[in-house]
Amino acid sequence: MSDSKDKQRKPLRSTAWFGTADKNGFMYRSWMKNQGIPDHAFDGRPVIGICNTWSELTPCNAHFRKLAEHVKRGVYEAGGFPVEFPVFSNGESNLRPTAMLTRNLAAMDVEEAIRGNPIDAVVLLTGCDKTTPALLMGAASCDVPAIVVTGGPMLNGKLDGKDIGSGTAVWQLHESLKAGEINLHQFLSAEAGMSRSAGTCNTMGTASTMACMAEALGTSLPHNAAIPAVDSRRYVLAHMSGIRIVEMAREDLTLSKILTRQAFENAIRVNAAIGGSTNAVIHLKAIAGRIGVPLELEDWSNVGRDTPTIVDLMPSGRFLMEEFYYAGGLPAVLRRMGEAGLLPHPGALTVNGKAIWDNVRDAPITNDEVIRPLDQPLIRDGSIRILRGNLSPRGAVLKPSAATPRLLRHRGRAVVFENLEHYKERIVDESLDVDENSVLVLKRCGPRGYPGMAEVGNMGLPPKLLRQGIKDMVRISDARMSGTAYGTVVLHVAPEAAAGGPLAIVRDGDWIELDCEAGRLHLDIDPAEFERRMADVQPLQAPADGGYRKLYVNHVLQADEGCDLDFLVGCRGREVPRHSH
Template identity: 60%
Template sequence: MSKSKKLRSSEWFNSDNKKMNFVHRSWLRNQGYPDDYFEGKPVIGICNTWSELTPCNGHLRQFAEIVKRGILEAGGFPMEFPVMSLGETIMRPTTMLFRNLASMDTEESIRANPLDGIVLLTGCDKTTPSTLMGACSVDLPTIVVPGGPMLSGRFRGEKIGSGSMNWMVKEKQKNEAFTDADFREAEVCLARSIGHCNTMGTASTMATMVEALGLTLPGFSSIPAADSRKKMFAQLSGRRIVEMVKEDLKLSKILTREAFENAIVTNSAVGGSTNLIVHLTAIAGRIGVDLKLEDFDTHGSKVPLLVNLKPSGKHLMEDFYYAGGLPVVLNRLKPLLHNEVITANGKSLGENYKDVACYDDDVISSLENPLKKEAGIAVLKGNLCMDGSVIKPSAASEHLMKHTGKAVVFETMEDYHDRIDDPDLDIDKDSVIVLKGVGPKGYPGMPEVGNVDLPEKLIMQGVKDMVRISDGRMSGTAGGTVILHVSPESTIGGNLAFVENGDLIELDVEARSLNLMISEQELAKRRSEWKVPESLAKRGYVKLYVDHVEQAHKGADFDFLVGGSGSKVERDSH
């Protein structure tokens, strides 16, 4: 930091207003802080998403203390603060409903307090984008400490993923005669250590994203939560954030357009979650980078799949780390990346990952011999999704990538649950399951239900996959030929709202098209007869959400939060 650059915290502790200095410092004195804590030490806020209601983040209380050690060693003044924690495994109806709320909590906690730099402690999938979105809106030096994945699940001699197994329950009940006792045993084998999902689900995808963006120390994101090296990196992150404040290395200096393109390329190579799209787009909107849905196809769709992890492959995050982790991937992706971008440790991306070795080519393959030649997100357009929809080809079935089938329509999630296993339901393996009313405004919150289970009668016939279309999302731990994020959503009158049973739907992933095969005249007729569903959101935050959430192709952020607003203290309320 230049000599002329004042610490932001000095406005509270060392300003010309002696009365305010006295007030702010005297109340903090009850914690026993000595004089020198208020005499020019950078104040570092540790944004902690720990909660007993978020099991994936249950270890972050301890990690905060480790980060504090590093901050103190580097001459900083650590101050931990809580924000709303989002536990995907427990919260209802979906943590996505509360992502924007947690971002506001983070933003205002930072803005209102005497903080010079920020450490974000993250884990379960929405805690990463929500805190980062909030931090972007204030734009201070910021570093991320990702909580890390669980160790691999072990069940009856097999490795099992803590997310992927969830989507096999119905099949195992019907085809493998799994009992309640079998599932109870699997429960404790599945999630056997601290940490978040151990597949390349959304939590691991988000951790990978922040490292690819340059917001962690190199190599941090891949380390399992239970590994002692995670603690070492947390302590080093505490040291580094103090130096970032001195260098004035703000988020806006790291999060350039090129950094976002790097994250898109990396996500494709690791087989990351489709949820990256709504989160990365929202983060870009907060920092002021114009990132569009089409960019995910342009920069990512032709990228080869290098990482052999569930749900696109067979291994788990622990195996990924032992094979060399994300540093190997970023090294092998050098020809496709912007290697000159600056990262949190002050070095360029290329410099950070120039000397790495791979220890298992079955887990991490090369550009010359990839698992799949093209694995990124494909963005589809057509009369069924005028503003776009997405599919993850690496997790889909090859034989369904070009498919025409008759629609079997479910108007709501409740309608789906009521009828999907009805033996008289008119559905076969070539049908296209259409689920409406699960978009940002419709559910509300855009839940992870797009990868709906297949009908029981087809599962028992051995059917493994079908084309499924919705305006919702799907878990990053899931797979299948699933078209997601249809925009505009059905609830606001997108053409998805007008699909009827028996309509032909044509999917052509190679051509990037998704179309409802009816005439424009018929479509116009149905539109004229359609009535807007009554919203159940009458009060509080949910009403605020429904009134202001943007559509999926824009990141589902609030319209009034897009764009950075800086960290300047505009008013002294005393």
């Protein structure tokens, strides 16, 4: 306890701005007072930043103004001084070419906004896919007390009296349209019903996955991941998070005390249990890199292996995030895992000051169909598979819970698309030499190649095969795919084609072998021919027109390294910058 009291006596960062009686203190306080802030706001109480990714161009986060107001109520109640500030909002739904291109830009924005301002602790308002990792990355590089408040998922989509999942329904309906099973009117009629409230995708897509990852890492209060966006309990959680962040500031409970190696191992296991997105592999690596925790691709195999998927949600299963919350949400999953010895580190610290197991040991579980018993899993081993071989020497990933079991061990001839434009042009060609055993290969859609590594890895199948009733094929690329997507899709092949990786040398008709259980991805050509082709590969050069895109291409790391910019990796701390007055 004495150690805790010592921490409470440490001076707050904000006193370097507001706590002096000299010229500088005068100016900082005076400028803030033009907003109607009274003297007693500067009496040494913690200044709490509310890092807001609100934007009407990011529909998932468009309700965050109201969410921030509830956070402020909690901060005021606990005796803190809330200050809301905007950061770059990178929404996947509208931003071209992909929000992944600007994840690191948003993280830079967050880091510099925190470090350069009089902030003692920060509430991270996150929602759409990349905002959660971006804000955690930026805050981790400053190592301040921080708590995640997610905007929550949309209500269930509705079409013809049935539930449909945001994102997942698009892929399903579009394939049905190309197969001639539905007409254009039926396809377009799903638009409004799919997205009928504020919030993120209501499937276990990347947004829901990263919300679960934030909770599993211990960076949010229990139940943050699943409460629907329009449920009043979402605003109660925001209020309680506002109270808690003031306490965290006084305790100096920084991210480095929560984002430990143990926390990341818990999150890897949880991702398997929920059937989470493959994007979590990249994002967790990037967050770990910012806080200085060693995390490798092999950890997904070594730590996550033999973890059953027990959450029956689309795209892997049947239900949606509303049912997940009503069934008990992530605390219920953690309880099931902990009782079975599947939670590697039950003592890992969380933002409420308690161990993760203490938060969930008595969590109610109200629906065994949605959150299944461990002896009735959706899939017996749902861990993300890491694939290596001469085609992916630095690794590739595959999500078994979204794949067709019979295709997880497969040998087929390659049908190659040199880039996304080539794919769009060629996939609809009725004369394309392709059958259900072929392996679709898409190149130059990785971190440098697109750039930004767009979510195009779940290539739509050739219409002529869809009309034959073919629903899945093995697909391989250096791209990502939306967490709402599904199929036997090999992603994140590293090094990517644009960086001179072996994917660049694959040609039509080459035999490719996939063995998911063995973790093998192999281009079956003569080794001498392999070397001859590799000698001719030329890595992509950065664009000459400058701007952020040139910076990105020159400095982005490969998928196995988290796709951060090389100069951003690491924790630079929260040292107060020198003033200029």
